[in-house]
Amino acid sequence: MKTKIAEKNAPPSNDRRWKIVDATMKKNNYSSRALIETLHAVQDSFGFIDNEALKYISDSLHVSNSKAYGVTTFYNSFSMKPAGEHVLLLCTGTACYVKGNDKILDFIKEEYGLEPGDTTPDNKLSLLTARCVGACGLAPVAVLDGNVVGKLSVEEMIERIKEWVENEQD
Ligand code: FES
Missing domain, CATH: 3.40.30.10 (Glutaredoxin)
Structure with missing residues (x-):
């Protein structure tokens, strides 16, 4: 049975940069329309968007993982590989x-x-x-x-x- 209070997903790690990503989602009331803005927040903060980040974002914004993946690979401004070591x-x-x-x-x-x-x-x-x-x-x-x-x-x-x-x- 589903609980009424949605549990907040935990970010993939304690890395402080997730706070920037969380703030972006929160500002948009975790709306699925915040997907691109949130992906930008991850890209800008980490330099790339990996599968773990995609899962966290798609779970938090209630969009399918495949949609988040599709958007990430569609736009040139997003990268799924880390830039530098x-x-x-x-x-x-x-x-x-x-x-x-x-x-x-x-x-x-x-x-x-x-x-x-x-x-x-x-x-x-x-x-x-x-x-x-x-x-x-x-x-x-x-x-x-x-x-x-x-x-x-x-x-x-x-x-x-x-x-x-x-x-x-x-
Ligand atoms: S941490 Fe807030 S301005 Fe730098």
């Missing part, structure tokens, strides 16, 4: 931007030649940006392969990113 997501929401992420963006461009959405030619590192990852209290925030880093000065953040890139590229 490692993903640096920089929050460019107001709180993070004014606390130094504008400078971090400049640093990443200078140091690694990456604009938001780009991947290095060796496929090791992708840069993504998000408008708010829901951790404004930690501004400025960067998410390094799903791990939130924040409350650092610009210099400290640059050091942290450099260390991460160097360790991950070995």
Whole structure:
């Protein structure tokens, strides 16, 4: 027998980026019409949309998995494969931007030649940006392969990113 209160699906992992996706669905009252906007939220936050993400979204928005899959493969702006091996997501929401992420963006461009959405030619590192990852209290925030880093000065953040890139590229 069906219960009247719908159970909220749990996101595929504790990765903070799911909060962005959840916020998009919530804002649209979990309407099936939010499918494309939600897929964009996943693409922008993770750089790609995998089967797990599709299942979560289709269950949450009550659309069939095949429809979600069909929409994802139809539009060129969606990718089902990860861009780079490692993903640096920089929050460019107001709180993070004014606390130094504008400078971090400049640093990443200078140091690694990456604009938001780009991947290095060796496929090791992708840069993504998000408008708010829901951790404004930690501004400025960067998410390094799903791990939130924040409350650092610009210099400290640059050091942290450099260390991460160097360790991950070995
Ligand atoms: S503006 Fe960066 S976490 Fe909210």
